[in-house]
Amino acid sequence: MIRIAIIGLGLIGTSLGISLRSADSKKDPMGNIEVIGFDRSTDHAKEARVRLAIDKIAANLAEALKGTHLIVLAVPARTIPSVMQEIAPLLEPGAVVTDVTSTKTDVMQWAAQYLPNNTFIGGHPMAGREQSGPKAAAHDLFKDAIYCLCMSANTPPEAVALCEAVVERIGAKSYFIDPVEHDAYVAGISHLPFVMASSIVNATTGASSWREMAALAATGYRDTTRLASGDVTMHCDISLTNAAAITRWIDASIDQLQHLKTALAAGDEAAVTDFFARAQNARNEWLKQKPGMRPGEAEYEDLGVGMVEKPSFFGRRPGKR
Amino acid sequence: MIRIAIIGLGLIGTSLGISLRSADSKKDPMGNIEVIGFDRSTDHAKEARVRLAIDKIAANLAEALKGTHLIVLAVPARTIPSVMQEIAPLLEPGAVVTDVTSTKTDVMQWAAQYLPNNTFIGGHPMAGREQSGPKAAAHDLFKDAIYCLCMSANTPPEAVALCEAVVERIGAKSYFIDPVEHDAYVAGISHLPFVMASSIVNATTGASSWREMAALAATGYRDTTRLASGDVTMHCDISLTNAAAITRWIDASIDQLQHLKTALAAGDEAAVTDFFARAQNARNEWLKQKPGMRPGEAEYEDLGVGMVEKPSFFGRRPGKR
8 A cells, every 4th residue: 555645735735635535546556545644734734634635644744754655745835945854864765755846946956955865756736726725625626737747867767657656646647847947837837927917916906096997807807817816925935946937937028018018109000910919829729739738649649549659658757767 | 669779790799789688678677679780791790690689680880770779889999980980970860879899088089079969978898708709799798797888078868878778788887987097997907917918928929948838838827818819909909099008007017027026036035925915915805896896886785775875876977967
């Protein structure tokens, strides 16, 4: 039986527990599992237990790690270093550690520093909600989601296999990616959106006319700013750990806004039309992609199932297995 | 029987027709109505008829306006001047003209220029979808939506009453507003969001790494950029007719982005936290407001129904009735 510890029982940690435990152990290759949970907040731990995300609550990290094969760090990004230092002496031989945070470069460096003799595989499920905490957890949060995995050239194959099995069990799809590339990409498609959403809210709600404006704001405003309601600590942690990449995307967006301003000032209808037409076309092309398809996977599927053998993995895996 | 002509059978025109015709004529104060539709596109007109948005299709503007009490211009903003010039000689005495476009200052000026005295009331239902065309029309698009109305000091009371009755019949809520204020407000809560959404899409999809990024983009990206899929002509028309107000909100948003960039460059955790905390608080406060409440209306409702008499109108109405 595989024993998994989830450290941190917020939205992601609790959803992960629910997904792992609600999978059919008879059909899943992992078979029977035991999920033990730990959170510094007793309320979070109790809520996770009530929601059946965990088999039991650990009183402390030592209890959580005793006899545990896989440790999932589901804590805010900037608390990862201190948690790694705390767990390092408690890890069983051969135990694998992973995380679920949105940035990977810093996390991989921290792991090399604080868990030098242990196996760390960086993880990032491309799924979330603007609500946070265990109450917002959902059993299908990871369904068909791409789950990024970052490893090094000498990561043991059995550790990779364990993480892949977890990803499969929760209905997500493993995608191997270099941590620097990961951070640059998610800065654009995941971090820039919450930065822009928060900027819209701060710009509009800070205006003296906001009270009158507020009544007129409807579904367009609601959806475009949805991410601004996300967890403040998470947004702050992500922004500070991925500042350079996010700043590049902010600059690219400001360039777009300046370009539109220039076109509006000139009354340049062709340029204004081009601005909105490019965005409409590009977004609609993106929407046509099948959800949860890793780069290269859609092309494989288009060839027809059974016509060619599906690759054993997607993305870039350093070293050999 | 009131005869209403809808000129332009896209998303809004068709939804308006469906809402008007599906209301219970026995219960609605307007009683029986006849809706006649006109669109330069025969396909649009036929689709609107198939969807029961109109009683019949007019072959031309003259036929649409003959014996008609209310003409709704549901055409793109920048085609309004030419349509006004075409319909001016065809209007029956006492006929009222209104529109549904997102900007009101230009439209009110065009009406003053091209239409006979006092027959025009500007309208703007605060509702929409990113899809366009009659196929995207919905019977409940205007349910509980605030419907802005702009009039001049000499607008006849019976013309105002007719527009108010239409708004009530489709389940929306009349809100009287000055056209310049209207344009400044909607530039922030309605136009800025589609500008920002399009900027995100152009910045990200224009990157050389977009192919890899695209696969990782998930619900956050989808929702934040939803408005970028909106109608290009509408976005272009709105931007050009409301350029000054939109530019002010773009500048305010760039200020927010620059502020965050500075905080990130300095590693200023307090400033970064404050940025996201302000946005989260402000958006959550906004979400707490009851939907479709006009400024002042929620306070009235909080006093308890029946305790005080509900005002006969909300917003600012110039002149007297």
